[in-house]
Amino acid sequence: MTDVQWDANVVCPFDPHPAFNIAQFAYMVKKMASLREGDGTLLDNCIMMWGSGLEDGDKHSRANLPFIIAGKGGGTINTGRFLPDTKGNQGDLLTTILACAGIPLDRPIGIATKQIQEMTHHL
Numbered sequence: 208m209t210d211v212q213w214d215a216n217v218v219c220p221f222d223p224h225p226a227f228n229i230a231q232f233a234y235m236v237k238k239m240a241s242l243r244e245g246d247g248t249l250l251d252n253c254i255m256m257w258g259s260g261l262e263d264g265d266k267h268s269r270a271n272l273p274f275i276i277a278g279k280g281g282g283t284i285n286t287g288r289f290l291p292d293t294k295g296n297q298g299d300l301l302t303t304i305l306a307c308a309g310i311p312l313d314r315p316i317g318i319a320t321k322q323i324q325e326m327t328h329h330l
């Protein structure tokens with residue numbers, strides 16, 4: 208969000224930005240879902256991520272980061288679910304997405320310690 212001590216009068220001007228950004232993400236997802244590619248759609252063969260690197264911009268906390276993953280990654284991602292209790296960090300998520308995309312890694316990304324198995328078709 209922003210560094211404004213959660214003052215409602217200050218935060219209010221920033222509210223349109225997240226709504227605009229998620230609307231743009233939704234537009235891209237819908238567009239990619241409408242484009243045929245092989246036996247499926249462009250979205251079936253892609254992985255898109257939308258989210259934030261901070262849960263709370265004022266406190267700069269990184270627990271409970273909100274992310275949306277769209278696309279099936281060529282069948283590697285188990286879709287259509289909300290995973291509220293997934294344990295992991297942003298590095299774990301990025302490591303998992305790269306593995307789903309077929310990118311070989313010699314080590315996890317950043318602070319990652321694992322892949323998030325709950326979101327994959329067991330790579």
